[in-house]
Amino acid sequence: MRRVLTCVVVCGWAASVCGCPPPAAGPGPEGPSLPPPPPPPVARNCSVTPSDWAACQNGYLGYCRVVGDSLRERQCWPEAEEPYRKSCDAGDLPSCASLGHVLEQLDRDAEAEPLYARACEGNELIACRNLGLMLLGGGRVAESEAPFRRGCDAGDLGACRALGGALVQLGRNEDALAPYRKACDGSDAPSCTGQGIALERLQRLDEAAAAYRRGCEGGDQGGCAGAGTLLQTLGRKEEAVEVLRPACEAGQTPACDALGMLFLDLGRRQEGLALVIRACESGRGAMCTVLAAAYKADGKEAEAATAYRRACDLGDATACTVLGIELQTQGLGAQAAEQFRVACAQGSAGACYGMGAALLQAGRPDDAEEPFRKACEGGEPGGCWGLGAVAQARGRTDDAVAHYRRACEAANVNGCYGLGALLVEQGRGQEAVAPLRGACSSANASMCAGVGYSFQQLGLIDDAVAAYQLACNANDAGACTRLGAALQGLLRYDEAQAAYAKACDGNDAIGCTNLAMLHRAAGRNAEAETTYRKACDARELNACNQLGAMLRDLGRNADAEAPLRRACESRDLAGCGSLAQVVRALGRGAEADRLFRQACDGGHGPSCTELGLAARNANDNAAAEALFRQACAGNDGAGCRSLGALLVDLGRGAESQQYYVRACQLGDASACTVAGP
Template sequence: MTARSQQAQALYEQLRALERRAQDALRRAGRRYSRREAGRALGRPPYGRTVESQRISDWVPLDRAKEPKVPSDQCGDDVLALVRLWSSWAGEEPDERWWRDLLDAAQPVRRPRSAASAPGRPVREFTDPFALQVHRAIDGGAGRELPLYVRRAHDRWLSDVVNGVLRRGDGQRTSAIAVLVGDSSTGKTRACWEALALLPSDWRLLHPLVPDRSEALIAALEDIAPRTVLWLDEVDRFLSGARGEQAAALLREVLDDPRRAPLLVLGTTWPEEWAELVRPRRAGERRDPHAHARVLLTGRHQRVPDAFEDADLPELRRLALQDPRIREALEHGEQGRITQYLAGGRALLDRYETATALERALIESAMDVRRLGHQVALPRLLLEAALPHYLTGRRYDMVADGDLEAALTELGEPSRGTSGPLTPVTVRRPGRPLVVTDTVRLADYLDQHGRRERHSEVPPAGLWETLADYAAPGSLRALAESARERGHLRIALRLLVAAAEAKTPGAVLAVSRFLEEEDRYDEALLWCLPLAEAGDPDAMAQVAGIMEVTRRRDEAVVWHTLAAKAGHRQSWLYAGMLLYDGGRHGEAEACFRRALDAGVSGAHGSLASLLEHLGRTDEALVHHRQEAETGGGYAVLRTADLMRRRGDSGTAVLVWLLQRAREELARERVGLPWAGTALLHHLAEDTGLRHRLRELSAAGEEAEVRRALTVMVYLAEEFAEAARRPTAPSTAEALRQDGDPAAALARYEEEAAGGRRGAAAHAAALCEQLGRPAQAADWYRRAAEEGDPDALGHTARLMTSAEGPDAAFAWLMACADRHAAAEHDEARATVARLLHAAGRTREALDWLRRASQAGDPYAWLQYADLLKSAGRTQEAERLRRYGWEPDGTVSPPWSAAPPGPLPPERPAVRP
């Protein structure tokens, strides 16, 4: 027997022994065992694998004389699922890495192992989950560090990603990135830890941290070797900041390099940070701060739910019989929020709610500072300076020497196996002792709790000045944005100036952009023009932008050209657009072609539009098509239209659009926004094309793509049918037009119950027509909650008549507050106008002021609009120009001129 067959035999013997133990355990429990039942069990949660009993017999023959088949790489996940099933029946907890090593050793071809000198350490050496930031669980006396684990949907997704990297397939080596997105303590990092068990033990793990996460990642990627897992817990901290985009760009390059494969990147982040990293650039924004991160991450994440779903509960209850911590979480956890309870959330809240006045003031100041935008590490001096704003004068005077140190020590003590509410931030550098910094960290769960429970709390007015004096320099720009959202323009400027004086990268230009966006163009130039004249390309682009918005087009073109030549490649595109708008087509074409040569995104589309305008349609089509095939978007529509106008066959256009639709679906997984629209219109023109699409989509497509294309055919047929027949009123509207309001009302009520938007408002109007004001008020309230702005006025009228103005406006303001929390600002402005019309202007102003101080970014401008409506025009204009102070008074005039010579900017990092 060869060495290789001996390893395959070892895998068979271990599987056979595990099966016997499972069979014996079931027999002792009075249950029958069969491989057919094992196959059925594997198809149900939590396994979700299709494994026939014959496949099990291939791997583990009942006849010992028969040669067992070695499971292929593609079957690795199925085998591990079978191991977990048999282990659960046997009452055991499987060592998945050990099983993965057995599987790996049994394979007929060995993959190359990474060199011992490669960065990182073998995954088998990572035996402490807490070293990788897995949350400590509550102490339930279970005798193990971590609670037993329930695999959920995101774990199965993660397993598929890991196994895809491990799989040989056709011999191509692949790399992948997988990011779990969820709120604090939902189990993201634990899921990644469990996924490590799927890796063979000779894989290495690299966890870059020092000196700075972005810097550490960039350094690590230079020497990373194949068969390495890169651990990026809180991935936003690696891909944000001054060098975050460079790190993202380098990581993209490394993952696409087959010489580095296979590599696996495991990451986690919170939803807010994820949204910021993948947010598309908004209209009018010249900068795209996360362009590389967005491309790297989009479509490579899975959401981790806040609570266990119903399908997971049977397995959770089974494990509760073995682990008292899970049993306690099931009994006391809130609505399935098991992981939060296990991570100590309840214990943290208990400590917060029972804290002394001094401890509570420290926690709440930390909560507010964090939700206003400060980074994780909070300077102790900042929290100490904030205390007078959270303690009454008498309580603050009673704080004796040593009390603050004692309170921080107490808050840093772990409890029930979890870290304390405020723990010291420590740094351990290789070969050096642990260093305790002068910063502390608010526990994640309390951070989330503060954001959730204190989101409408107005921060103490004095806190803003304290932040300007003591906040960490790296947090000043985020805090400035928070101040600006609240209309505290003077405070925002002070924070930005403090960042500039601290030589924070990009801060000087941030001051200039802030002033430009507040229409203070001359002052904005005072900040950026010296840097531009000194040769800073970003400052040149900033000057060009200011020239553009102040209608100095020729100067804008000059500055954009200078910026482009200095390295700000996007400025070629901006210069071309200005020249195009100015009718200087030859110069515009030259700029667009320079942008193309520089690889600027969107250059093909801009050049195509110019060429089309000049009647050079064939050339335009080439560039529209290039733009469509690299970036999608509107260029897909233009390309399809020009292909048809050129005389291309319907099938040729269909095949091209189909490929674009596949790409969009694979990239976004949220539908077909551009290619889908073009495809829909193209299909609606010809029945034969729809038949052809059915043929094309039936062959070789993934099930999800096939379903999407089938829907496209159906929608195209509906679209074509609707175009052939005249628009007819809905059944409910037809009944109303026929003079049967009662029947129309019944139909609208049915439609509203089915979720049709707008039906509630129609039902309300018919109730009024039928003389049912109470019902009408109820329906108008429902329409208002759905976001119908007209319904607010009707609600005010009917509720005022029935219940009085106080009750009416209390409900309306609460409704508008709910809309504002969902980032819909129209309702609050509408209700403010209604209050003003009812003679309750002071009440409306007080309400808007509180909303602004609590963080509504629209409320202070709505306040200014209301002042103007009330005839207080001068006060409104002063508020718009200078903002207001944290105490709610309009700011006195302030100057935005630089306080002295500008500090030199650090050179921008250009991936």
């Protein structure tokens, strides 16, 4: 029952080279087709001639085979078993072969195998071929060689064809040539096509083209398609047209499909589109995908989308994958996953990866795990990375390391980065260096910013700078900012300024803020103001604060108010404190007190210090002490120092010492003098 599927898996469009019925037409030699749908069930008549059955039961075994053959022709598999078994047990090898076939249809392969083997050893050639095909269908490709070879050596050209197909599947293309040639020379056209496949894989392309043409001339559709496709690859396009056109006119669907694609490639779009549209309308999904690509090349996006959807509905994995990618790009992870699901179910490892990634994007990591597993086991390293990401999210770090490592060993940069970053988190920095370096290159610059950050965590600043530089060169503005910060830490100010400038040009507000700080430190106040304003307008609140503070220090309190108010209204406490200082300088004391209180209540230590100083000036020492304590708890050195001074004045000098020490630790230089060594 599995034989047709076996042939399609082994040989794709050239399934006939395996000794099986040809599948439905497909687009070309690398696109496996599906077998035709089964016929509708019909009522079976499993009656037998009473006299024949009576003769069989009375020991006339020739009648047993007659009864079995009659039942088998009507697909009465269970009923055919008994008469065949009687004659097989009596030594009739054709009956043993037929009994094996019956049992195979009943999915009793284990019982069928020794019957086929027995008949094959007795040179019942159909049994040799059927045994080989059954072994092939069970994935026992190497074991299928012996029965196929026995049949082929005895002159069964179908067995020769099947032997060639098995050897191709085993990668023994050179060995496949002899059985294919024997069958081809015996006028078995599909074997000529199979010979072309083996020769093409051996890169003996001119010989392959000749073999394909011989198969085509013998009436094998796969041979015509193979010849046309290979001749096109060899640049012999007009010759390919000469091969494909008559085959297409004779009704060979694969030839028409290949000819349509060839016409498109030759710029003969009207002829090509006519064939491709006809193929798509006939329900061949792969050709709908070709049509969609042609429409897309012509800028007909709506028509392309319609063709892709039809192709996917018809089960074409490529089209479903394209639709999934487009939906995923739009952030529609759940919808993308459904498109990928169709292609994944057909065995596309890339689509399984896409499905997992889309589900991960949709916040469904548990659902993503199985498609990621299929992708990884199917040879798509991105799936191994996905398994690592899911495992890491679930706290299974040992599993995550193993999956990331497998992806990294397959040159998947996400896997290398995931492995390196996780090893850094685990304190295994020495192991992390190699995968991190493998994740970052000019070809994969998008990974380099994360790699640079991991190197910084390891203290490998030179490696971090190199990684950030690659990402910055690829116009990652955030990476340019990190590059600038790393260079600034190395006191390489000119290079840092250039990196910040590139970040700012790329609209990274933090980069603009850092650039403005360098301008301010160098006394370039006009440049600093312009750059701070750009960052502040992008709602980088630190830039608004820095701009306001600079303008305040320059005596431009009225100009400072607007950026500081923007920061304060965005609940930036430092901005509220600075705004309070400005409005107080502008004579609006009540508003200043309210702003200081707002900032202090939110945990801004310097604002609490300001309120404490005001309370002390008003001789409200209890309020001042509470406010200074609040400021010191908020890590404001001036607040700690002010608390110490107040306690001294209140006669609590012994208690004050700890606050001077704390103020010194927080960077208040004057407190250090009082705190002592």
